[in-house]
Amino acid sequence: MTLIRSVSLRRVLDSRGNSTVEADVLTESGGFGRAAAPSGASTGEYEAIELPTGESIAAARQHAVPRLVGEVHAGNQREVDAALRAADGTDDFSEIGANSAVAVSMAAAKAGADVLGAPLYQHLGGTFRGDNFPIPLGNVVGGGEHATEATHIQEFLAAPVGAPSVSEAVFANAAVHDRIGALLDERGIAAGTGDEGAWAPPIDDATALELVAEATDDVADDVGFEIGVGLDVAASELYDAGDGVYRYGDAERTPAEQVDYIARLVSEYDLAYVEDPVEENDFDGFADLTDRVGDRTVLCGDDLFVTNVDRLQRGIDEGAGNAVLVKPNQIGTLSDAVDAVELATRNGLQAVVSHRSGETEDATIAHLAVATDAPLIKTGTVGGERTAKLNELIRIAEDAV
Numbered sequence: 001m002t003l004i005r006s007v008s009l010r011r012v013l014d015s016r017g018n019s020t021v022e023a024d025v026l027t028e029s030g031g032f033g034r035a036a037a038p039s040g041a042s043t044g045e046y047e048a049i050e051l052p053t054g055e056s057i058a059a060a061r062q063h064a065v066p067r068l069v070g071e072v073h074a075g076n077q078r079e080v081d082a083a084l085r086a087a088d089g090t091d092d093f094s095e096i097g098a099n100s101a102v103a104v105s106m107a108a109a110k111a112g113a114d115v116l117g118a119p120l121y122q123h124l125g126g127t128f129r130g131d132n133f134p135i136p137l138g139n140v141v142g143g144g145e146h147a148t149e150a151t152h153i154q155e156f157l158a159a160p161v162g163a164p165s166v167s168e169a170v171f172a173n174a175a176v177h178d179r180i181g182a183l184l185d186e187r188g189i190a191a192g193t194g195d196e197g198a199w200a201p202p203i204d205d206a207t208a209l210e211l212v213a214e215a216t217d218d219v220a221d222d223v224g225f226e227i228g229v230g231l232d233v234a235a236s237e238l239y240d241a242g243d244g245v246y247r248y249g250d251a252e253r254t255p256a257e258q259v260d261y262i263a264r265l266v267s268e269y270d271l272a273y274v275e276d277p278v279e280e281n282d283f284d285g286f287a288d289l290t291d292r293v294g295d296r297t298v299l300c301g302d303d304l305f306v307t308n309v310d311r312l313q314r315g316i317d318e319g320a321g322n323a324v325l326v327k328p329n330q331i332g333t334l335s336d337a338v339d340a341v342e343l344a345t346r347n348g349l350q351a352v353v354s355h356r357s358g359e360t361e362d363a364t365i366a367h368l369a370v371a372t373d374a375p376l377i378k379t380g381t382v383g384g385e386r387t388a389k390l391n392e393l394i395r396i397a398e399d400a401v
């Protein structure tokens, strides 16, 4: 019996030291699930709304909890998420906050899995899931909104596309991170780390690309499989809408020059993956780039699509991108996130399940990626809140969850 008996909400810390929402869901038969909301820094304009933690918890206690307790089955995810939407009553979760919504949605899924005695990925994806694993894209150098005085491009990613197993991919990314630390040291460049644990050195984007290419080549030679390079440009953060140009410090690029620049980088560095190469309103520029290099690389919309099926459908119709980033808190519920993956997959786009820059120990996204058979996952490389997901992937692969 998965009828929800209680829902508790509390403030806990996230990896940036900010508060976030944690939810506990208990069912009539004693099933239990706990989950916490992540939080973005380079958030998209069209994301669901994250409210201040206390405000979100108070609103969820008032509006959502009465619609869940004794009313809804934790094992029926569509029912849980429909109740959250009905309790909120807006399109963007601005009444109860996407932070409380996603925490309850994920906690209910875990409670449903607990009652079944099944791993979360099987409850969400079915019994035949668990044979394929996503390739983890590892953020190894970064800047943008995730670190000050570092690169303009937000994330430089190791992409272990040739790894024979998820475990070998995870360790390869950690080795690339370590190798970059050594290369920075050899060059006398002092570097701290950004919000996701990537190195945040005071170097320009071209130098960062050379460094990451060298480190991925070195580690690929050691491990004996291919490791590519990817980028999250997070171009909305570089775009000055007033002047209509992208600003990289003192340098400027027009929207057309931005597309040329990214196309050049794809060719020069044989990039395996590029996320948000243009700003979040530029479907045309995204489509132009997809025409030019979409047959050679993964072009993924994060701020462009915000895990929203309407925006994703527009991208599909206009040929903008060939992949979608899937962040459950961007849209507010697991059902909405799964809808985005399924729409993408039906139309030949790849799904990339993703963490946020502000994270917790919650490992739901590891299960979501396996449950939906997503080919890629972006969840950092080092740091406890990042390794929580990576280690969970290793456990899932070993059938040890």
Ligand SMILES: C=C(OP(=O)(O)O)C(=O)O
Pocket: 039, 040, 041, 042, 043, 044, 232, 234, 302, 354, 355, 356, 357, 358
């Ligand atoms: C993970 C990302 O950063 P944030 O969570 O700050 O949006 C991203 O842009 O892909």
Ligand SMILES: [Mg+2]
Pocket: 232, 234, 275, 276, 302, 303
């Ligand atoms: Mg992004």
